[in-house]
Amino acid sequence: MRLFVPAELRIYLISFIQRELTKVPHMATTSGDEATVDFMLKRWQDPNTGLDSAWREDYKVYLSFPNKTSPNKVSVGKTGYLVTWFQNSSGKLVYANQGKMSDYELLNRTLDLRGTILNLSKPFRTKFRIKSETYPHSWYLPPSGVERGSYNTDFGDLLTPYLAAKDDTYRIPKEDITGIPPIPAQPIGFEDAERLICIYALKSHLKCLKCLLSTRCAY
Numbered sequence: 001m002r003l004f005v006p007a008e009l010r011i012y013l014i015s016f017i018q019r020e021l022t023k024v025p026h027m028a029t030t031s032g033d034e035a036t037v038d039f040m041l042k043r044w045q046d047p048n049t050g051l052d053s054a055w056r057e058d059y060k061v062y063l064s065f066p067n068k069t070s071p072n073k074v075s076v077g078k079t080g081y082l083v084t085w086f087q088n089s090s091g092k093l094v095y096a097n098q099g100k101m102s103d104y105e106l107l108n109r110t111l112d113l114r115g116t117i118l119n120l121s122k123p124f125r126t127k128f129r130i131k132s133e134t135y136p137h138s139w140y141l142p143p144s145g146v147e148r149g150s151y152n153t154d155f156g157d158l159l160t161p162y163l164a165a166k167d168d169t170y171r172i173p174k175e176d177i178t179g180i181p182p183i184p185a186q187p188i189g190f191e192d193a194e195r196l197i198c199i200y201a202l203k204s205h206l207k208c209l210k211c212l213l214s215t216r217c218a219y
Helices: 007-022 029-043 101-108 123-125 190-198 203-213
Strands: 094-096 117-119
Touching: 029 203
Parallel strands: 094 117
Antiparallel strands: none
């Protein structure tokens, strides 16, 4: 038996579900996350409109949380406030291709990379055509958008790589965790990347960047 849902009702249901799922933040292990799980589970277990079967699986994962006693704060500056100056907060911008050992070996022949900021490109991102349309003309991210992802080199939880993080799963010691980048890294969208590319001062890189600067995405 197939359940028929009018188009107007489908639009309403989609709006209702999106509103419910975005009503409150739902970072993992928070009350918002628990409410999201309960909301979706009830819908999937509904005898009339749900799935054949649905259940809850709990995992014990290794997560990083903000320091509640000394949190990071962002605020609008006021006149009279002293801005702290950090000596190592900036450096020369260097394009390092994909950040492979061969890329660093090539750069080290002519440059001293100590104290520099490296601009890397993800290898698999090149699968997308450079001139692809962006939002709202397609489903690709807008110029300022940044794709969510992970820098971990292993799959899964840091303490149980490649295995489900269940209560009875063997966990490696925290001091033996590998795959976490030892230096700060900040993902950016191509809008910021284009501006950074324009200020590259290394003449040896101009040939490599010429193709990027001449193929600006239209949006």
